[in-house]
Structure formats: C-alpha cells, structure tokens
Amino acid sequence: MLNVPTLSQLQSxxxxxxxxxxxxxxxxxxxxxxxxxxxxxxxxxxTEISFAVLGTEESCSGDPAKRAGNEFxxxxxxxxxxxxxxxxxxxxxxxxxxxxxxTLKNEYPELGGKYxxxxxxxxxxxxxxxxxxxxxxxxxKGKRITYHDPCYLGRANQVYEAPRAxxxxxxxxxxxxxxCKSKGLCCGAGGAQMFKDAEDGDKEVNIERTExxxxxxxxxxxxxxxxxxxxxxxxxxxxxxxxxxxVMDIAELIANANDL
Amino acid sequence: xxxxxxLIFLTLLSLSIGIFARNIKRIRRNISQGKSLxxxxxxxxxxxxxxxxxxxxxxxxxxxxAGFLHVIVYIGFILINIEVLEIVLDGLTGKxxxxxxxxxxxYDILIxxxxxxxFLVLVAVIFFWTRRNIIKIKRFxxxxxxxxxxxxxxMILYFEVVLMLLFLSMNATDSLLQELDPExxxxxxxxxxxxxxxxxxxxxxxxxxxxxxxxxxxMHIIGIFIFLNYLYYSKHLHILLAFPNTYFANLxxxxxxxxxxxxxxxxxxxxxxxxxxxxxxxxxxEKFGASDVFDLNWVQLMNAYSCTECGRxxxxxxxxxxxxxxxxxxxxxxxxxxLEEVGKNLNKNKGVFxxxxxxxxxxxxTPEELWACTSCNACVDSxxxxxxxxxxxxxMRQYLVMEQSAAxxxxxxxxxxxxxxxAPWPFSNQDRLQWANE
Numbered sequence: 001m002l003n004v005p006t007l008s009q010l011q012s013x014x015x016x017x018x019x020x021x022x023x024x025x026x027x028x029x030x031x032x033x034x035x036x037x038x039x040x041x042x043x044x045x046x047t048e049i050s051f052a053v054l055g056t057e058e059s060c061s062g063d064p065a066k067r068a069g070n071e072f073x074x075x076x077x078x079x080x081x082x083x084x085x086x087x088x089x090x091x092x093x094x095x096x097x098x099x100x101x102x103t104l105k106n107e108y109p110e111l112g113g114k115y116x117x118x119x120x121x122x123x124x125x126x127x128x129x130x131x132x133x134x135x136x137x138x139x140x141k142g143k144r145i146t147y148h149d150p151c152y153l154g155r156a157n158q159v160y161e162a163p164r165a166x167x168x169x170x171x172x173x174x175x176x177x178x179x180c181k182s183k184g185l186c187c188g189a190g191g192a193q194m195f196k197d198a199e200d201g202d203k204e205v206n207i208e209r210t211e212x213x214x215x216x217x218x219x220x221x222x223x224x225x226x227x228x229x230x231x232x233x234x235x236x237x238x239x240x241x242x243x244x245x246x247v248m249d250i251a252e253l254i255a256n257a258n259d260l
Numbered sequence: 261x262x263x264x265x266x267l268i269f270l271t272l273l274s275l276s277i278g279i280f281a282r283n284i285k286r287i288r289r290n291i292s293q294g295k296s297l298x299x300x301x302x303x304x305x306x307x308x309x310x311x312x313x314x315x316x317x318x319x320x321x322x323x324x325x326a327g328f329l330h331v332i333v334y335i336g337f338i339l340i341n342i343e344v345l346e347i348v349l350d351g352l353t354g355k356x357x358x359x360x361x362x363x364x365x366x367y368d369i370l371i372x373x374x375x376x377x378x379f380l381v382l383v384a385v386i387f388f389w390t391r392r393n394i395i396k397i398k399r400f401x402x403x404x405x406x407x408x409x410x411x412x413x414x415m416i417l418y419f420e421v422v423l424m425l426l427f428l429s430m431n432a433t434d435s436l437l438q439e440l441d442p443e444x445x446x447x448x449x450x451x452x453x454x455x456x457x458x459x460x461x462x463x464x465x466x467x468x469x470x471x472x473x474x475x476x477x478x479m480h481i482i483g484i485f486i487f488l489n490y491l492y493y494s495k496h497l498h499i500l501l502a503f504p505n506t507y508f509a510n511l512x513x514x515x516x517x518x519x520x521x522x523x524x525x526x527x528x529x530x531x532x533x534x535x536x537x538x539x540x541x542x543x544x545x546e547k548f549g550a551s552d553v554f555d556l557n558w559v560q561l562m563n564a565y566s567c568t569e570c571g572r573x574x575x576x577x578x579x580x581x582x583x584x585x586x587x588x589x590x591x592x593x594x595x596x597x598x599l600e601e602v603g604k605n606l607n608k609n610k611g612v613f614x615x616x617x618x619x620x621x622x623x624x625x626t627p628e629e630l631w632a633c634t635s636c637n638a639c640v641d642s643x644x645x646x647x648x649x650x651x652x653x654x655x656m657r658q659y660l661v662m663e664q665s666a667a668x669x670x671x672x673x674x675x676x677x678x679x680x681x682x683a684p685w686p687f688s689n690q691d692r693l694q695w696a697n698e
Contacts (some may be wrong), residue, residue: 005695023692025683034695041696055693068671069549069633069657071520073678075527090566106516113523120413151636153601156515179576182641186578195674199632203585209578 002041006055007088017052017124020090023061024097026226032233033226037073039255040096040120046260047132051094057084063103068192075111076105082113093119095110096120096251098153098225099190103159119153121224121250123165126168137171145172146191148209148232149184150225163224166250171241175216185209187231194227210235212246221247269351269481276485283492289611290603291669294558299508307500309646310507323572326391329384333420336381337499340427343374347481360448371449375431385424389417397516402580404590409495409569411471416496417524423483432457440466484603498568502645505566508559509646514637523548540597548656552619553599555589556652563647564596573639573649579632588639588649590615594624595652621656630656631668 010017021044024029026033046050062077068147085093093115095101102229105117120127127133145167153159157187160181167174188198188205198204213221221236233247249258299306312318321327346359360367392400392413400413400580431454437445461469491497526544528535550556573588574580581586598620605613621627633653640648660666667675674684682689 002696004693006693023695025685028692028695029683029685029687034698036696038698051579055323055415056690058692059689060678060684061563062678064684065675065678066517067654068667068675069659069661070667070675071523071548071658072662073675075519075523076531077678077682079524079527079531102513102515107519110519110521131541151634151638155637155641157513158501185356185576186634186636186638188578188634190666191633192671194633196670198582198633199584199586199628201579201585201632205578205582205634211604230426243636 004041004159005052005176006057007052007090008055008057010052011088012045015050018050019092019094020085021053021062022093022095022097022100023053023058024095024100024226026230027096029060030226030230032230036096036226036229036249036251038251039115040258042255042260043133043251043258044254045257047127049057049132051110059257060081060102061103061245063099064195065108066107067190070085070196072105074103077110078111078113082111082226083110083114085115087137088189088235090115091260092116094118094120094123096226096249098150098156099227102149102152102156118228119159119162119224121153121158121166122212124166124251124254125162128166134258135166136170136258137169139259140170140220140253143170143172143219144175145170145220145222146175146177146213146216147180147222147224148177148187148228149181149214150223150228151184151186151190153224154184155182162224166254167222170253172220175218177212177216185212187228189227189231194230204235206231206235207238210239214239214241218245220253221245223247224249224250233243263354266352266354266648269360272482272485273348273351274435276488279489279493283489286384286603286607287492287497289606289688290599291558291561291565293554293599293606293613294556294561295554297557299559301420302511305511306507307511309509309511310503313509313644313646314502317644319646322642326570329387330368332377332380332384333388336377336384338376339377341429342370344481344484344613347477351397351481356444357446360446363594367448368450371431371454375428375453378427381420382424385417385420389414392417397576399451402496402574402587402589402682404587404593405569410595412494412496413569415490416494419483419490423480423487426480426483427478428457429455429460430473430480431474433473436461437466437469437473438471447487495568495628498566498645501562501566505562505645505647507561510559510648510651514640518651520545520548547659548662549660550652550655551621551659551663553595553602555659556595556655558654560648560655561595561599563649564592564599566645567592567596567647568645570644572642572644573647576638576642578634578636578638584629586629586653587628588653591629591649591652592647596621598624621659625656627666628662630660633657 007017023037027037059081060077061081062074065077066074093104098119101117101119104115128135147163147167149160164174186205187209221232223232229247229249235247236242236247317331320330334446339427350356391397410655431451434445435451436458438447524544525537527585549556553561569589571589577586602613605616635650637650640650677684677686681687
C-alpha cells in the first residue's frame with residue numbers, strides 16, 4: 001500500500017513536508033505514466049524523507065499552453081499554482097516530468113514562485129549518496145540499457161549525469177545512442193506536439209529516435225520523462241520489438257531492482 | 261615625385277570605407293526596428309562567452325572536419341589582415357613593404373607565415389567548395405538554399421581563391437624584381453609558397469614584371485575593398501556580427517522561455533478584480549507575439565543578420581530531418597530577408613516605414629512551419645554563434661494563438677481542457693489522486 005500524504009492532510013495535522021512531489025498531469029492521469037509515479041512513491045516510501053503531494057489541489061503547470069503560444073493561459077495556471085504552493089510555504093519540489101520541472105524551475109520565479117526544483121533522478125541520486133536509499137543490484141546486471149535524454153532535462157537544463165549515474169548503479173551496461181546528451185534527438189512530443197498530430201512529413205520523429213535506439217541493440221530504453229516514455233513505447237511497438245525491448249523510467253528500474 | 265597612385269589609392273580606400281560605413285549604419289538602423297531588450301547584465305560572463313565562442317570558435321569544432329577547415333580560414337583571415345595593413349600603408353605613402361625595415365628578420369618570418377596561411381586557406385577553400393558542390397552535403401542543398409544563397413556560398417569561396425592567388429602572385433613577381441630591380445624593390449620577405457609560382461614568370465623582362473607586380477598588387481587590394489563591401493549583401497557578414505551576437509546571446513538555461521510580464525498584470529486583474537496595476541508598470545501590450553520583424557526584439561534581428569546559413573540547425577532539427585516544412589535556418593533567413601525589405605522601404609521613404617501590406621508571417625513563414633517545432637532546442641544548441649531560431653518560432657506561435665486564435669484544433673481542445681479541468685486531457689481534477697489507490 002502506498003503512503004501518499006497530501007499537503008492539506010499534513011497541514012491539518014500541523015505538520016509540513018520536506019519536499020513536495022509535483023506529480024504532473026501525465027503522472028496523474030496517463031495509465032503508463034501512473035506506473036512511473038507509483039514506482040517513484042515506492043522509492044520515497046522506502047526512505048525516511050517526508051514528502052507530500054498537492055493531490056486534487058495540483059493543476060497543470062501551464063507548460064503545454066506556453067509552448068503552444070498561449071502565454072495568458074500559462075500565466076493563469078502559474079499564478080494559481082504559485083498561490084497554492086506559497087500558501088503551504090513550499091520551498092522544495094521534486095517532479096518526474098521534465099516539462100513541469102523546467103517550467104517550475106525556470107519560468108515560475110519571474111512570476112513570483114521561487115522554489116528549489118529538482119528532477120526525480122537528481123533526488124534519487126542524492127538519497128543514494130546520503131545512504132537513505134540503496135539499490136539492490138543483480139536484476140539488471142549486464143543488461144544493455146540505453147538512455148534517451150529528454151530535451152527539457154538535458155539541453156534545456158543540462159541534467160545529463162544524474163540519470164546515467166543511476167543506470168550505472170544497476171550494474172547494467174550503459175550504451176549511448178549516436179546522438180546523446182546535448183546532441184540528443186527529441187522524441188517528438190515537446191512543444192505541445194504531444195497533443196496534436198504531427199505536421200506533414202515523411203516520417204514520425206519518434207520512429208527516427210526509436211531507430212537510433214535500436215541501432216545500439218538495447219534490452220531496455222531508459223527514459224526520464226512520461227512523454228518520451230509514451231513516444232518511445234509507440235516507436236518500439238511500431239518496429240515490432242515490444243517483446244525484446246522495454247521502455248522504462250529510471251524510477252521504475254530502481255523500484256524493480258529493489259523488488260518494490 | 262608622382263602622387264597620382266597615392267591619390268587614386270586614397271580615393272578607393274575612402275570610397276570603400278565610406279560605403280561600408282553607410283551599410284553598417286543601415287544594419288544598425290534595421291536592427292533597431294526591433295523591440296528593446298536589456299542584455300547589459302553579466303558583462304564578465306558575456307565577454308567570456310564571446311571570447312570562447314566567437315574568437316575561440318569553440319562550437320565550430322563539434323563537427324571536426326568543417327570545424328578544422330573553418331579554423332584555418334579564420335586564422336588565415338585574421339593574420340593576413342596584418343599584411344593588408346601594410347599594403348594600405350604602402351598605398352597611402354607610396355612606399356614599398358613599409359614594415360620591412362622596421363621589423364628586420366621578423367618581417368621574413370611574417371611574410372613566410374602569411375604565405376603558408378594563404379596556401380592552407382586555398383586548400384581549405386577547395387575542400388569547402390567540394391563539400392558544397394561535389395559531395396553535395398545535404399544541408400547545403402535544402403530548399404531555402406536555392407538561388408542566391410547557393411551562389412553566395414560559392415562566391416565567397418571564389419573571392420577567397422582569387423585573393424589568395426593574387427597575393428601569392430604578387431609575392432612571386434616581387435621576389436623576382438628584388439633581384440632584377442633592387443633599386444625599387446628592397447630585398448625583404450621570405451617566400452616559401454610563392455617560390456613555386458616563379459617558373460610562371462621567370463624570363464620575363466623587368467618591364468613586364470613591373471606591370472604584372474603592380475597589377476597583382478592593385479587587383480589584390482581592390483579585391484579586398486570589393487569583398488569588404490560584398491559583406492553587406494552576403495551571409496558572410498557573420499565574420500563581424502558573430503562577435504556582438506555571442507556577446508548578447510541568451511545566458512539563461514535554454515528551457516527558460518521569455519515570460520511576458522506585461523501580461524501578468526492583465527492575468528492578475530482577471531483572477532482578482534480588486535487587483536490594480538502597480539504604479540509605474542506598463543500596461544499590457546497592444547499586440548501579443550510577433551507577426552512581423554517590428555515585433556521581434558533587436559537581438560533576434562541581429563541573429564538574423566549574423567546567420568551564415570551553415571544549416572547545422574536544420575540538420576539537427578527533428579522536424580526538418582523527418583521531412584516537415586520547418587527549417588530553423590529558413591526562419592533566420594526569412595527574418596533577415598523581411599528585415600532587408602523593411603530596410604529598403606525605410607531608405608526609400610526617408611526613414612519612415614510605409615505600410616507595404618506584407619509581414620513576416622504568411623508572406624515569409626507559414627503557420628505549418630511554426631507548428632512543426634518541438635521546442636527541443638537542438639537548433640539553438642547547434643549554432644556555432646548562438647543564434648536562437650526557437651525564440652522567433654515561439655513569438656510567432658504566440659501571435660497565432662493570442663491574436664488570431666489560430667492554433668490547430670487539437671491544441672485548442674488541449675488548452676480548453678487546461679482552462680476547465682487543469683489538465684491537458686478531459687479528466688476531472690477530482691480524480692487527480694486516484695493513482696494512489698489503484
């Protein structure tokens with residue numbers, strides 16, 4: 001059973017959370033992404049860390065509206081969220097979605113929302129370092145894992161090492177695609193593309209990226225973004241490789257390794 | 261003494277610098293048609309960035325072959341300019357190799373270095389030409405390169421070949437004359453490359469050699485004057501603008517898109533009727549986003565003039581590589597071409613823009629291109645001089661959505677969902693925590 005306290009519960013008990021887990025819309029509603037959310041909460045439950053979610057008080061960060069060009073709607077969402085976060089005196093936020101991560105971290109401060117925002121791979125790495133969490137190796141020993149850099153984590157915010165460090169902690173073989181890190185190719189979902197059909201072209205972006213991933217013959221494609229996860233999963237299905245290659249979030253890999 | 265050559269030289273030099281200065285002024289004026297943007301902060305970091313990226317070419321070498329060749333041409337260009345300075349001084353004073361007596365044996369080393377560089381530049385330029393025209397590297401043959409851009413790319417290479425050959429031929433005839441006519445040609449310089457051209461001129465009379473040497477000398481310097489003034493009409497302008505362009509580049513994380521604080525007041529008024537705009541703060545803008553160059557900021561316009569059409573951005577663009585119409589390079593070229601059109605309009609109408617019923621949107625850039633962008637920042641990351649096509653795409657999307665409500669239907673429903681249920685999908689916000697119990 002998951003232990004998922006909300007900020008309002010904690011407040012009614014006169015308690016506060018050390019860190020707020022910003023779940024994001026995909027993590028809350030999308031069936032595939034919900035598994036990532038749960039895997040991450042299992043890991044949090046394994047540690048002593050005090051965390052809470054906003055629950056029904058959370059609302060879209062506004063990222064897709066902003067990337068689609070609707071600055072007005074973005075700011076409405078942002079100002080509402082900032083009001084809530086400030087009411088709970090939140091100072092630190094972790095999120096499993098690089099899009100929420102980016103906009104909370106980089107675009108909220110100008111609107112008055114100043115928080116320390118980290119990505120879940122960064123938090124997990126930190127918890128490992130502080131011995132608050134351990135990874136039981138073995139399960140993924142020797143597996144070939146390639147890591148797909150989400151644009152809004154990598155190029156947008158220069159987070160390249162934390163996710164890779166975690167994969168290496170699994171005793172797995174980290175294999176890099178021909179475009180990786182700052183040269184990583186987009187999955188095709190960013191800039192609000194997730195919510196629309198692609199413009200006319202001769203190929204889907206996720207197919208191009210999946211081909212790059214399959215070139216290095218991985219057992220697992222590791223993702224760190226719910227949208228990349230969907231795009232890569234679709235790509236693997238399109239290539240009829242779903243029996244051979246799995247697409248997994250790094251939180252899921254670690255939760256699995258720990259038999260959670 | 262005959263001063264006619266000096267006078268001719270002075271006239272050509274003044275003309276060349278005069279036209280160049282006029283063009284630079286026009287570029288400044290055109291760039292200043294853009295909106296203001298404060299990039300006067302963090303000057304230390306900005307200098308560092310410029311020295312690293314523009315002067316140090318740090319981003320060029322991410323593609324080793326093109327990067328290496330470019331560094332050769334770049335170093336050649338910078339150092340050979342010392343020789344150009346001597347030529348200009350010679351031209352003005354009527355002296356010959358004015359630096360030679362001042363520098364002594366160092367002069368020999370300098371001239372030898374210039375020759376070796378000239379040779380390396382020639383080799384690099386031949387490689388460049390081959391890559392463009394024989395190997396036909398894809399990024400040089402995209403749609404937006406048809407016509408003038410294609411020709412321009414080759415013209416620059418031809419200019420460089422001709423200038424280097426004239427420089428070497430000038431030295432070859434000069435070194436012969438140093439033996440045959442020591443009275444006028446002082447013995448100076450060392451000629452490791454042009455010595456191989458000597459057989460072409462050997463056996464000619466002193467008079468013919470004199471004519472040839474003078475012709476090469478004049479053609480070389482006139483060629484440089486022409487090339488200087490060609491810059492304005494060419495993508496080659498990057499040799500100058502790369503410096504301010506990197507100095508004024510965006511230093512924020514690439515994921516941080518501009519937040520329009522003018523809109524904030526309006527949003528707050530809507531959310532809270534009792535909210536009043538704090539005194540001294542500007543009212544909401546009259547127009548949201550960008551549909552023409554006037555709506556972009558001056559850095560974006562300078563970006564457009566700085567672009568050298570190398571196409572690295574488009575070659576890494578996920579939309580472009582999968583056959584969509586979007587090409588970040590085309591966004592920059594279109595912005596520049598529209599700005600040039602506006603500039604000509606200003607020239608014609610005494611500096612006041614006369615409505616020409618045209619704009620950047622639709623007349624140059626179509627919504628289809630704008631909607632193909634995934635905002636992945638690959639184009640921004642790949643640019644060797646830190647041009648930001650993405651910011652223009654986003655500003656234009658903003659215009660489409662906020663001024664014209666012209667978003668694709670699916671995006672409208674996504675935005676409707678966010679407005680109504682706080683999520684891009686039609687789920688009730690009351691179900692947001694259901695996953696915890698599943």
